[in-house]
Amino acid sequence: xxxxxxxxxxxxxxxRPQGSSDILRELTFTVAAGETLVLLGRSGSGKTTALxxxxxxxxxxxxxxxxxxxxxxxxxxxxxxxxxxxVIQETGLFPHFTVAENIGLVPHLEGWDEERIRSRVxxxxxxxxxxxxxxxxxxxxxxxxxxxxxxxxxxxxxxDPPVLLFDEPFGALDPVTRLDLQKQFLALRDALHKxxxxxxxxxxxxxxxxxxxxxxxxxxxxxxxxxxxxxxxxNDEARAFLAGLDWKMEADGPSQ
Amino acid sequence: MDLRSxxxxxxxxxxxxxxVAVIVAAAISIPTGILLTRRAGMxxxxxxxxxxxQTIPSLALFGFLIPVPLxxxxxxxxxxxxxxxxxxxxxxxxxxxxxxxxxxxxxxxAVAMGMTxxxxxxxxxxxxxxxTILAGVRVATVTTxxxxxxxxxxxxxxxxxFIFRGISTVDTTQILAGAIPAAVIAxxxxxxxxxxxxxxxxx
Ligand SMILES: Nc1ncnc2c1ncn2[C@@H]1O[C@H](COP(=O)(O)OP(=O)(O)OP(=O)(O)O)[C@@H](O)[C@H]1O
Ligand SMILES: [Mg+2]
Numbered sequence: 001x002x003x004x005x006x007x008x009x010x011x012x013x014x015x016r017p018q019g020s021s022d023i024l025r026e027l028t029f030t031v032a033a034g035e036t037l038v039l040l041g042r043s044g045s046g047k048t049t050a051l052x053x054x055x056x057x058x059x060x061x062x063x064x065x066x067x068x069x070x071x072x073x074x075x076x077x078x079x080x081x082x083x084x085x086x087v088i089q090e091t092g093l094f095p096h097f098t099v100a101e102n103i104g105l106v107p108h109l110e111g112w113d114e115e116r117i118r119s120r121v122x123x124x125x126x127x128x129x130x131x132x133x134x135x136x137x138x139x140x141x142x143x144x145x146x147x148x149x150x151x152x153x154x155x156x157x158x159x160d161p162p163v164l165l166f167d168e169p170f171g172a173l174d175p176v177t178r179l180d181l182q183k184q185f186l187a188l189r190d191a192l193h194k195x196x197x198x199x200x201x202x203x204x205x206x207x208x209x210x211x212x213x214x215x216x217x218x219x220x221x222x223x224x225x226x227x228x229x230x231x232x233x234x235n236d237e238a239r240a241f242l243a244g245l246d247w248k249m250e251a252d253g254p255s256q
Numbered sequence: 257m258d259l260r261s262x263x264x265x266x267x268x269x270x271x272x273x274x275x276v277a278v279i280v281a282a283a284i285s286i287p288t289g290i291l292l293t294r295r296a297g298m299x300x301x302x303x304x305x306x307x308x309x310q311t312i313p314s315l316a317l318f319g320f321l322i323p324v325p326l327x328x329x330x331x332x333x334x335x336x337x338x339x340x341x342x343x344x345x346x347x348x349x350x351x352x353x354x355x356x357x358x359x360x361x362x363x364x365x366a367v368a369m370g371m372t373x374x375x376x377x378x379x380x381x382x383x384x385x386x387x388t389i390l391a392g393v394r395v396a397t398v399t400t401x402x403x404x405x406x407x408x409x410x411x412x413x414x415x416x417x418f419i420f421r422g423i424s425t426v427d428t429t430q431i432l433a434g435a436i437p438a439a440v441i442a443x444x445x446x447x448x449x450x451x452x453x454x455x456x457x458x459x
Contacts, residue, residue, distance in 0.1 A: 055368055081370035092365025096383050106369050155369075 002069075003030035004163060004195040005037075005054055009063030012049055012219075023049050024219045026063065033162075036189055036196040038210030040203060040241065046219040047199040051165050054197060055084045067163065082106060085156030085164040085194075089171045091148045093140040099125070099151050100136040106159040124154040129184070146177040153181075157192075166198040170205070182208055203241040207231070215241070259433060263418075267437050270414035273332065273404045274441075277339035278397050285344045286389065289351025290377070299352070306345040314403050317341065318410045335404070335412025342403055343396040350392025354385030387457035394449035401442040405434060 012024040024046045031037045039047045052058040053065045056072045064071045067080060093102050101108075103124055104117040112120070125132040128150040140148055149169055156164060170178045182205060189196065189209075200206055206213045207227040215223040215230075217237045225233055231242065285306075292299050312320070318338045321328045327337045358381050366380045382389075408416030418434030421427070 057364065057368060078370045078372060081368055084368075086365065086368040088361060088365065090359075090361035092359070092361040092368075094362060094366070094380060095359075109370060109375070 002033060003066070004033050004068055005031040005197060006066040006069075007050070007053075007063070008066065010050075010053060010060040010065050011062035012046075012053065012058060013061050022219055024053075024060075027221055028063075029214060029221060029224055031195055031197060033195055034193045035211045036198055036209055038198045038200060038206040038213045039216055040200060040206040040213055041216030042201060045216040047201075047216055048167055049219075050216070051167055051197060051199050054163070054165055055081050055086060082110060082159060083161045083163060085158075085161045087149075087152050087156045087164070087166045087169045089168045091140070091152040093148060093151060093155070095140055097139075098136065099130075099138050099140070099143070100132075102140065102151060103154045103158050105155060106161075110159055120158060121154075124157060127157075127188070128154050130154075146173050146181065149173065149181060150184075153185075153188075157188075162195060164194050164196040166196065168200055171200070171202070178205075185209060203245060263433060263437065266413065266415050266417055266434075267441070270401075270404055270416075270438065270441070273335060273339065273407055273412060273414050274397065274400050277336050277400050277404070278343055278393070280336070281340045281343035281396060281400075282347055282393060284340070285348035286351050288344075289348040289389075290355065292348070292352050293355045293381075303345075303349065303352075306348055309341045310345050314338070314342065314406050315409060318406055318412075322410060330411040332407075332412050334410055335407035335414075339400050339404055339407070343400050346395040346399070347389070347392040350388050350395075351385065354388030354392075355381045357388065358384045387453055390449065390453040390456065394446060394453065397445050397449060398442050401438060401445060405438055 007027040007029050010024065010027045011022060013020050013022045027050060029037070039050060041047050049058060053060055053072070054067065056075065056077050059073060064073065066072070067075065067084070072080060094105070097105070100118075100121045103121045107117045107120055121136065122132040125135060130147060130150055135143070135147070135151075140151070143151065152169065170181050173181065186209065188194075198206075198209055200209075207230065210227055212224060212226055213230045214221055215225075215235065215238055222237050223230070223233055223235045225238075230238060233239070288302065292302060309317070318335065321334045321338055322330065324334075328334050362380065362384070363376065366376045371379065404412075404414050405416035405419055407414050408420050415434040415438045418430050422430030422432075422434065
């Protein structure tokens with residue numbers, strides 16, 4: 001299996017007036033084609049920072065990050081980013097673009113002709129469970145949070161990038177809508193065979209969506225495991241996350 | 257010349273002073289404002305300088321410029337230079353705040369989608385900041401219409417001619433003949449640019 005994304009001793013530190021501090025230390029892992037690696041960790045553990053090094057919104061201050069075998073520093077950043085879809089919790093949809101224009105953004109930048117963009121937008125909207133007739137001409141402010149997030153995913157998929165990055169995309173949604181989108185994510189992943197890095201602090205989500213889970217703590221990768229291995233891991237931090245799950249089960253009644 | 261035809265020609269002259277001054281000032285201050293969004297270190301100095309210009313009493317600023325070579329002297333050119341210096345700050349500041357006010361998540365997405373710096377500026381930042389920038393243009397225009405009445409003191413012409421003449425001859429009619437049209441133009445400009453602001457703002 002070939003690695004689509006690879007971290008090689010990647011570190012990130014910032015210099016502040018009080019001195020320099022390490023946000024990420026020596027991250028090393030690979031994400032194979034078609035795999036979904038979930039980065040799980042508490043708030044401030046460095047998940048977002050790690051994710052942004054993949055599409056070069058940030059550059060490692062030590063080590064390197066490779067995409068399709070080439071260090072991000074050697075990529076033309078524009079070319080690199082057009083091959084990587086990016087979905088964030090705040091969606092970042094353009095408020096002055098319609099839904100259709102938002103989704104068509106990257107195809108437009110890539111110079112597709114209008115007819116092709118239109119049919120691609122229609123296809124993606126339907127794929128995300130939104131009627132294109134009803135939603136294409138709306139503005140983001142005219143959508144619910146869940147609908148906005150679907151449009152955000154559609155926008156990331158538009159030019160069919162081989163790599164997708166997700167930063168807590170479903171974090172702000174109600175549990176039912178979230179489950180809906182999580183299922184949709186799984187269906188899409190299996191249908192489209194994308195390589196994805198998915199950031200979350202929700203252990204349930206990590207176990208559900210990840211082919212592997214990378215557990216982060218204080219800027220380090222503590223554990224890299226399949227969901228099954230993760231459930232039985234001895235690691236403190238993993239147990240701390242799993243404790244949240246047990247508590248939910250107990251509420252259902254005696255577990256034995 | 258009777259009052260009526262003089263009124264017409266001075267009003268036109270006033271208009272011209274304001275129009276030229278605002279266009280030149282916009283051409284300087286909007287690009288500068290954009291540059292300042294990219295150069296945080298320069299902000300204090302440039303805004304401080306534009307701010308300083310505004311604190312100089314307008315009559316004094318016109319006076320200061322008279323002895324300056326090339327741009328100075330008696331006449332329209334000096335008047336326009338002074339008006340430009342006055343109009344810089346509101347447009348520069350509003351361009352800066354408008355662009356800095358764009359939702360960081362929107363800007364980050366634009367970059368992450370693979371837009372070039374230029375595309376982010378023209379397709380995202382400027383459209384979203386347009387309303388704020390136009391508000392700066394409106395403020396600058398309305399102030400310039402008022403300040404331009406002082407241009408007459410250094411031979412710049414415009415409706416100020418009536419006002420200064422009225423003061424020196426203690427003739428209220430003359431003063432009003434200058435002041436009322438200036439106020440009406442200012443109100444119309446305020447309304448018109450306000451309408452444009454609402455019409456062009458995307459959100
Ligand atoms: N630009 C920056 N300058 C200095 N420190 C930063 C910067 N960006 C992030 N940090 C720090 O780096 C650490 C990791 O931040 P990061 O955003 O990667 O965390 P995270 O795991 O995504 O957290 P969350 O779950 O809350 O989003 C935090 O302690 C944060 O304060
Ligand atoms: Mg984060």
